[in-house]
Amino acid sequence: MSEHDDHLRPNLARRRRNARLFRHLCAGLTWLAVALLAVLLIHVTRQGFGWVDLQFLSSFPSRFAEQAGIKSALWGTIWLIALTALISIPAGVAAAIYLEEFAARSRINSFIEINIANLAGVPSIVYGILGLAIFVRWFALGRSVLAGSLTMSLLILPVIIMASREAIRAVPMSIRHAAFAIGATRWQTVRHHVLPSALPGVLTGVILAMSRAIGETAPLVMIGALTYVAFVPEGPLDAFTALPIQIFNWASRPQQEFHQLAAGGIIVLLVVLLAMNAAAILIRQRSQRKARW
């Protein structure tokens, strides 16, 4: 026994040291990722903070950095997101309701499910190519807000469907059984009981999908939103630019001042995104507290 111990002891010390090292390594790498976020935020703030003021928010883009602003980009993004929400939320929630509440286990339905999972992995630039060919050219919508919103809707539809399905699935069966037991039809059950209970979860998913849409750039570049736009869109068929596109435009110029303008745009974009994420977290926490089951 003691012979065994002697044999083991130095080894044990080494094994313990390895375990300790490994633990510190894992923790260190995690906090390194967190530190990177801090570096990114500090860098952007230092570059762009001096540029964000009322004049920046209320001016059109310009050749002169001092006079340039994000008015058209900001309004373009608001238009784009409003239309995208109008199109994609009803469509996504309807598809989720069908798949969770109405669909039987059939071949078509499992095909639809696999298809949605694969669509979620398609690069956003491919959606841009689709939007260019179908909405811009075939439907002849041109480089309009509507074409952009339709493209964006297709892009975030899988996200909305998957989040909504999860929220609907979390509603306990007993609620549906109770509704059926007093004679409600399937749709009545869904409308009056399942959807209201699933609403916070659906809403969280929808907000996260919208915040993805706000930051997406590649599909909009594809459908040609990257032009000099010095006006605010007044209808869904007007040309537009959007915040991430304006940022891309400024960042791809060689001059230092335009890089700082890009940083200013990024600050505005991140503030909007942070606000949306905070709203999503708030809704999630409130609904968790209020959950009735």
Add this chain to the structure above:
Amino acid sequence: MTTVAPTLTGKRRRRWSERGIRGVLFLFAVLSVLTTLGIIIVLARETVGFFREVSVFSFLFGTRWTPLLEPKSFGVLPLLNGTLMVVVGSALIAIPTGLASAVYLSEYASPRMRNISKPILEILAGIPTVVYGYFALTFITPVLKLVLPGTQVFNAASASIVVGIMILPMVASLCDDALRAVPGSLREGAYALGATSYETTTRVVVPGALSGVVAAFVLALSRALGETMAVTLAAGATPRLTLNPLESIQTMTAYIVQVSLGDTPRGTIEYQTIFTVGALLFSITLIANIVANRVMRHFREVYE
């Protein structure tokens, strides 16, 4: 009797409206299939037109990509090379770091630390890619230039690093889910045999979650493959068959952006190239995603 009749017709009407609603909902679910079909048809149509002019062989194996300059040449290898460099480079960063973060989150972190670091990773995942591109161009590249003076303004290394940072939260979060699905009893069994936490993690927990971990890697890499804005901003627009990460390159996605920024008339071969390159990109990511889903489904250890 008179009260029964109206309820009966009401019932019938309800059944019909029920069927109608079901049909409408079904149409929305089918929309996703139409999207896939649309992508395939749109890409295939122009790709077929492209291959009428250029042979498949010279596209797939040609080593010069100069569709916008005379003499035109349509060998996609330089673009593929650029994309693969970014994928491999970002994997070198994101896979070890992401897995280590996942191990920390699921095996070591106290609930409090978890509650702090997990939302931060989520924020990191929600930052738009154009912001990462800006970060690469104005921060990572200058730092690289300080360390390695031969670095070009646009280079593959900077793009790879920033894409690595970008997909890291995805790797961490998916691996974390996979590791946490391994039941505690397996860990307790390993500890009871005298294993240290390091041995338990590397020989029991990670192997037990291997299908989820591998699927996470593949999904993250397919995202790196399709990543566009950060790569366009940081890696440049020089299709080049090189392995030097400090040189300017061009990825498939960056090429598509470059053409769509210019005024390329419809029907020309330049216009068709974006669909052909898009089709190649779509095929590769689709295969990666199908592989990931298969791995996840078929090699999953099922724990009771």
